[in-house]
Amino acid sequence: MATQHSRSAARLMMAPAVILLLGWMLVPLTMTLIFSFKKYLPLRGGDLGWVGFENYARFVSSSAFWPAVSATLIIVGGVLVITLVFGVLLAILLDQPMWGQGIVRILVIAPFFVMPTVSALVWKNIFMDPVNGLFAHLWKFFGAEPLEWLSQASLQSIILIVSWQWLPFATLILLTAIQSLDSEQLEAAEMDGAPVLKRFWFIVLPHLSRAMTVVLLIQTIFLLGIFAEIFVTTQGAFGTRTLTYLIYQRVLESQNVGLGSAGGVYAIILANIVAIFLMRIVGKNLDA
Amino acid sequence: MKNALRAATALALVTGAAQADTITIATVNNGDMIRMQGLTEDFTAKTGHEVEWVTLEENVLRQRVTTDITTKGGQFDIMTIGMYETPIWGANGWLVPLDDLSAEYDVDDILPAMRGGLSHDGTLYAAPFYGESSMIMYRTDLFEAAGVEMPDSPTWEFIRDAAAKITDRDNEIYGICLRGKAGWGEGGAFITAMSNSFGARWFDEDWNAQFDTAAWNDTLTFFNDMMQESGPAGFSTNGFNENLSLFQQGKCGMWIDATVAASFVTNPNDSEVADKVGFALAPHKDGIEKNGNWLWAWALGIPAGTQNVDAAKQFIEWATSKDYIELVASKEGWANVPPGARTSLYENPNYMEVPFAKMTLDSILSADPNNPTVDPVPYVGVQFAAIPEFAGIATEVSQEFSAVYAGQQSVEEALEKAQAITTDAMEAAGY
Amino acid sequence: MARSVTNQRKALNTALAWAVGLLIFFPILWTILTSFKTEAQAIASPPIFLNFDWTLENYAVVQERSNYMRFLWNSVIIAGGSTLLGVIIAVPAAWSMAFVPSRRTKDILMWMLSTKMLPAVGVLYPIYLIFIRLGILDTRIGLVVVIMLINLPIIVWMLYTYFKEIPGEILEAARMDGATLKEEIIYVLTPMAVPGIASTILLNIILAWNEAFWTLNLTAAKAAPLTAFIASYSSPEGLFYAKLSAASTMAIAPILILGWFSQKQLVRGLTFGAVK
Numbered sequence: 001m002a003t004q005h006s007r008s009a010a011r012l013m014m015a016p017a018v019i020l021l022l023g024w025m026l027v028p029l030t031m032t033l034i035f036s037f038k039k040y041l042p043l044r045g046g047d048l049g050w051v052g053f054e055n056y057a058r059f060v061s062s063s064a065f066w067p068a069v070s071a072t073l074i075i076v077g078g079v080l081v082i083t084l085v086f087g088v089l090l091a092i093l094l095d096q097p098m099w100g101q102g103i104v105r106i107l108v109i110a111p112f113f114v115m116p117t118v119s120a121l122v123w124k125n126i127f128m129d130p131v132n133g134l135f136a137h138l139w140k141f142f143g144a145e146p147l148e149w150l151s152q153a154s155l156q157s158i159i160l161i162v163s164w165q166w167l168p169f170a171t172l173i174l175l176t177a178i179q180s181l182d183s184e185q186l187e188a189a190e191m192d193g194a195p196v197l198k199r200f201w202f203i204v205l206p207h208l209s210r211a212m213t214v215v216l217l218i219q220t221i222f223l224l225g226i227f228a229e230i231f232v233t234t235q236g237a238f239g240t241r242t243l244t245y246l247i248y249q250r251v252l253e254s255q256n257v258g259l260g261s262a263g264g265v266y267a268i269i270l271a272n273i274v275a276i277f278l279m280r281i282v283g284k285n286l287d288a
Numbered sequence: 289m290k291n292a293l294r295a296a297t298a299l300a301l302v303t304g305a306a307q308a309d310t311i312t313i314a315t316v317n318n319g320d321m322i323r324m325q326g327l328t329e330d331f332t333a334k335t336g337h338e339v340e341w342v343t344l345e346e347n348v349l350r351q352r353v354t355t356d357i358t359t360k361g362g363q364f365d366i367m368t369i370g371m372y373e374t375p376i377w378g379a380n381g382w383l384v385p386l387d388d389l390s391a392e393y394d395v396d397d398i399l400p401a402m403r404g405g406l407s408h409d410g411t412l413y414a415a416p417f418y419g420e421s422s423m424i425m426y427r428t429d430l431f432e433a434a435g436v437e438m439p440d441s442p443t444w445e446f447i448r449d450a451a452a453k454i455t456d457r458d459n460e461i462y463g464i465c466l467r468g469k470a471g472w473g474e475g476g477a478f479i480t481a482m483s484n485s486f487g488a489r490w491f492d493e494d495w496n497a498q499f500d501t502a503a504w505n506d507t508l509t510f511f512n513d514m515m516q517e518s519g520p521a522g523f524s525t526n527g528f529n530e531n532l533s534l535f536q537q538g539k540c541g542m543w544i545d546a547t548v549a550a551s552f553v554t555n556p557n558d559s560e561v562a563d564k565v566g567f568a569l570a571p572h573k574d575g576i577e578k579n580g581n582w583l584w585a586w587a588l589g590i591p592a593g594t595q596n597v598d599a600a601k602q603f604i605e606w607a608t609s610k611d612y613i614e615l616v617a618s619k620e621g622w623a624n625v626p627p628g629a630r631t632s633l634y635e636n637p638n639y640m641e642v643p644f645a646k647m648t649l650d651s652i653l654s655a656d657p658n659n660p661t662v663d664p665v666p667y668v669g670v671q672f673a674a675i676p677e678f679a680g681i682a683t684e685v686s687q688e689f690s691a692v693y694a695g696q697q698s699v700e701e702a703l704e705k706a707q708a709i710t711t712d713a714m715e716a717a718g719y
Numbered sequence: 720m721a722r723s724v725t726n727q728r729k730a731l732n733t734a735l736a737w738a739v740g741l742l743i744f745f746p747i748l749w750t751i752l753t754s755f756k757t758e759a760q761a762i763a764s765p766p767i768f769l770n771f772d773w774t775l776e777n778y779a780v781v782q783e784r785s786n787y788m789r790f791l792w793n794s795v796i797i798a799g800g801s802t803l804l805g806v807i808i809a810v811p812a813a814w815s816m817a818f819v820p821s822r823r824t825k826d827i828l829m830w831m832l833s834t835k836m837l838p839a840v841g842v843l844y845p846i847y848l849i850f851i852r853l854g855i856l857d858t859r860i861g862l863v864v865v866i867m868l869i870n871l872p873i874i875v876w877m878l879y880t881y882f883k884e885i886p887g888e889i890l891e892a893a894r895m896d897g898a899t900l901k902e903e904i905i906y907v908l909t910p911m912a913v914p915g916i917a918s919t920i921l922l923n924i925i926l927a928w929n930e931a932f933w934t935l936n937l938t939a940a941k942a943a944p945l946t947a948f949i950a951s952y953s954s955p956e957g958l959f960y961a962k963l964s965a966a967s968t969m970a971i972a973p974i975l976i977l978g979w980f981s982q983k984q985l986v987r988g989l990t991f992g993a994v995k
Contacts, residue, residue, distance in 0.1 A: 006819050006900075007819055007821070009815070009819075009900055010814075010815030010816075010818075010819035010821075011815070013811030013812060013814060013815040014811070014812045014815045014816065014827070016808050016811070016812070017808050017809055017811075017812035017831075017871060017875055018812070018827065018831075020808065020868060020871065021831055021834050021868065021871060021872065024834065024868040025834045025837065027845070027849065028837070028842035028845045028846055028849075029837070029842075031842070031844075031845035031848075032841055032842055032845060035844070035845070039718075041676065041717065042354075042358035042359070042844075043354075043358060043376060043380070043676030044676055044717070045380070046358075048718075058712070058716055062709075062712060063705060063708060063709070064684070064709075090739065093732070093735060093736050093739065094736060096729075096732040096736070097729050097732065098729055098732040098733040098736050099729070099733045100733065100737065101736075103740075104736045104737055104739075104740040105740075105982065105986075106979050106982060107740035107741060107743060107744035108739070108740050108743050108744070109978065109982060110743070110744050110747050110975060110978075110979075111743060111744075111746070111747065112925065112978070113925055113929075113971060113974045113975045113978040114747065114929075114971050114975075115928070115929040115931060115945070115946060115949065115970060115971060116929060116931055117931045117946060117949050117950070117953075118949055118967045118970055118971055119746075121949070121953050121963060121967065122746060122750050122963075122964070122967060123746065125959075125960060125963065126746075126749065126750065126753060126960055126963075126964070127746065127749075129522075129530075130520075130521045130522030130525075131460070131520060131521060131522065131534060131539065132533065132537075132762040132764075132960070134749065134766055136521075137764055137765055137766050140764075141765065145521075146521055146522075148521060148522035148524070148525070148694070150522075150525050151522060151524045151525050151690070151693075151694035151696075152694060152695070164743070164746070167743070168743075172985075172986055172989050173989055173991065175986070176986060176987075176989060214991040217832070218873075218991070221832060221835045221836060222835075224836055224838075225835075225836070225838060225839060227839070227840065227932060228931045228932070231347070232953065234470070234525070235347070235470055235471055235683075235687075236470070236687060237469075237470035237524075237525075237687040237690045237691065238524075238687075238690065238691060238694055238696065239691075239696070241687075243838070244838050244839075244840060247838055247840050247841050248840040249680060249683065249684065250680070251840055251841065251843060251844065252351050252354065252355070252840070252843070253679055253680040253683050254677060254679070254680025254681070254713065255354065255358070255676055255677075255679075255680065256680070256716060256717075257844050259716060260840070260841060261841060263841065264837075264838055264840075264841025264842065265841075267838040267841060268836070268837060268838070268841075271833070271836035271837075271838075272833065272836070274836075275829070275832075275833050275836060279829060312939055312940045314939070317951045317952070317953075322784060325784065326783075326784075340939075340940035340941070341940070342939050342940050342943070342947075343784075343785070343951040344947070344950045344951055345950050345951065345952075345953045348935065348950045351936070352935070352936065355843065355844070355847055355936065359844065359847050359848055359851060360851070361847060361850075361851050361856055362851075362856075363856055363857055363939040364939060529959075533762075533958055536958065537762070558758075558958065
């Protein structure tokens, strides 16, 4: 349908975005690849020559590697499940007729505007501190021993903090989707005597599947790279060292850029595996 | 006439430019540095130079300045660095040597321990803003009530018994508060200094990791047992700041930490227990001469390559001078001056009236970075080893230790992992 | 509306929704309240909810220590600049993807999104070295470009999904009337896409405002935004809950207010093509 002319115009218009992103991807990626094959220790004079695959071998053989991969997947998976489940429930709730809907919506979306650093600091100190935190007071009020959140339930705590930040995003997208649901269809089902659960399962949920896919895709992209929440709270201790954090430790704390770069390449591979996996689901659901 | 005017204007511009530089200083958000920031006007009034402050939390600061110095980014004219970084960076030629400071500055007045730790091959590379060791701060009232008397140089066994006696969990009083937080500068620093007093060491003379020794097992077991008995809830995430808060709120019977904390816990504005604090030397193990105290200085260094070396040097001379100490004393009182850097401060009768002055000096003098352990070691540094790899290794090792404190693994498991981590990292670095 | 809603049910919904809303909002509310307490009251046991001596002292201390306005201004420039620049670059790209799709369009889109998965820490050294070479360390322009590049995939994707919903016949008609490509975009397409563009801009301002890795690592004194401001208040010595709360409130207030005022626009466009 499109003419040759509009095709070349289209290409021209796409060019700036594509070229910029290509540069943004290729330049650092190439440098990362080069560093990953080198012994590169900034505090020992920088570039100390090629070492082949030594960094790659060392990075995976480190006892920290597999726990880091699993911590990454647990955090990403945990947050996704929580935000999707509660997001759907919250979206349905907010879609009901009520007084002060606008204000409630404002309250619910607020956490999305909070900087990750700020939210991590506030949660860690003001809420989860085992002596002065609000939770500790609450636990003591009910006569329980205060929980040591960030050490005894470290992964759960991080998932809680991150979910709190992302729940508004999921809720908003799902709410917009639910509002576009044909209410006559629901009413017809109600008339036919279909119970609430059935209506939810066969009408609401299928209608939301596209929105859920979008939430899944976008959140995964952001969650794979979470850093501030871990840096501020546990600094990678107590099993919360994700792949991103492990790379940070190698590059900045150990000042081993070669080793960290090899880790970076692994992280890219992991991200791409996740991406292909996502694309399988998303591709079907999104006629992009 | 016109030309003369123009020449005069040009001259004024040139001299004006030479006089009024703007220097950028990266610093930590510790109380003494924030006070220094507040006094910047005095420096500007004296020299005409303006100062831009980049104040960051310690971990962020380290990451920021290390990236900048290794890549020669040139973002800062002065960096606040410690005893760990200074000799390494100095050896790499990344810092401007401070060998031509003015006569009034009196460089020989700097405490020898501090000067030594901030030098490489006898050249000073960063001037100490304040220096510290560690010591015991304890609640005199609680000790009295429990009928225990603190000796000047207690043993670890005594500390453990006393802590157990004082602990009163129902009233949220914990016998002892110590750093359990992961990080080489947090829990890592404490346990390393403590291990010295148990006869342990990080490396033998051939740079082999020593976590498989009985001395390390004793250290970690003793620390963990004592803290489980008498420490506060969640001590595995407590660092300096957390313990300071707890102590100021009257929740700790003892706290072994940086000597600079003494001025915070005795300051009645912040501390509920200001008039009930006693001081003692950090403990040692029965039969071992070494005490478990460290040596540290926060110092100001100039990255090589900065355009504003002269202005930066002027700032360093101002901020680490005797006059600066006088200035702070006149505004905030002697207890709040930056301690531990100059000999003359400890000869000042006004300062020696401050209750913790003598114990601070004694602690500093008893730490020996060149000879930190019972058995000989190839490294310099008491609570760290001044090699570039140490920060990374010690952070990971201390994370394993913190997992012990949180009850997630045993002492043996942690030491085994620590041994593997250290061996692997040293291999990667080419030892 | 045929479904009759009893007031009773409405009241139940209201109560439940408000309870959940307040629960979710509570951490922010508590932070704001704490910022008006003294340090001692901030850690008081049992916690004090409202009946404390309200004080502005923490804000005064924070303001005295840091030049809040400068951090704020840098945040505004970086978030606003990067978003605008991103939209300018993304509109033509999204247009061509939506209206002149080729077999590779979907791949290009997914590839763009995948660039967001590069772990930032891994490329800190390369980027830092490039910034030194270009002399743009600690400049707003450098950050504007980097943050723009980080968010560009999201911008392109959001715009693409809005453009796709615009019926092609309208464009055909405009073309029949002899509109050039430029006119078509400016006079026909853009007005129809305004809600979409508005919510794209809002979402990306939020994302840019909260970006804390690059903004912290590529700045020193001159271009540092509010993320760096916050980094000087985390865990200082002594009691700090009240001051931390004040600094936190100052860092999030502008974006929170913007978000609340524009939430209708934000919500309307936040569909990512998921609503049909």
